[in-house]
Amino acid sequence: MDLTAESLLAELHAVADPVAHPNRHYPGTGGVLGVRMGTLFDVAKRYTDLPITEVETLLEEPAYEPRIAAFCVLDFAVRGPRTTEADREACYRTYLARHDRIDAWDMVDRAAPRVVGGYLRHRSRAPLFELAGSDDPLRRRTAITAPLAYTRPADPEGIADLIRLAEVLAADPDPVVSKPVGTALKHAGAADPAAVTAFLARMGDRLPAPVRRAARSKLPGDPAPR
Secondary structure (H helix, E strand, C coil): CCCCHHHHHHHHHHHCCCCCCCCCCCCCCCCCCCCCHHHHHHHHHHCCCCCHHHHHHHHCCCCHHHHHHHHHHHHHHHHCCCCCHHHHHHHHHHHHHCHHHCCCHHHHHHHHHHHHHCCCCCCCCHHHHHHHCCCCHHHHHHHHHHHHHHECCECHHHHHHHHHHHHHHCCCCCHHHHHHHHHHHHHHHHHCHHHHHHHHHHHHHHCCHHHHHHHHCCCCCCCCCC
């Protein structure tokens, strides 16, 4: 198998059908090829060992599907049993260095937890707080989505940072950011209910109602959403 960006692109073009799969959820301006997401994931998984230089080539493509395929490759790569710490670092650095090629929320959601959060599990999470202060809402989404890595398996220190990031971003005016704040707190509540319960009690009505509802949804014994 030819592990190149050119070969992966050829596979995507071979299955593209923009009429059947217009991918209308894509909010960017790069255009779409028309590849069903399940098919795209299957193609990307076959390229798990794609060299980082070839991943970077994919990220230069204007269309949506080659770029989300590149982030899928990074996600699959860091999960591999033979993946070294050097490999994980290369994936992490590529994600952050090429964040400018992210123009859709699902690119973040696909790769940030394992590629960014996973790499920072036993390291300083200062980069997440830097991202949280960015003017770019997709970088802020990375900041709150990456810590999902600390909810399964539960990492109390990581969850504490997730909660700190949630406090910073909870009132974000962009739903691309505020919605995943609720999602992150929901998963944190399943992993560490005491920490999330204490956070909710401390924040009270300063948290927007949708965030509060999401955060409570996995807490044991919590009544109907409010």
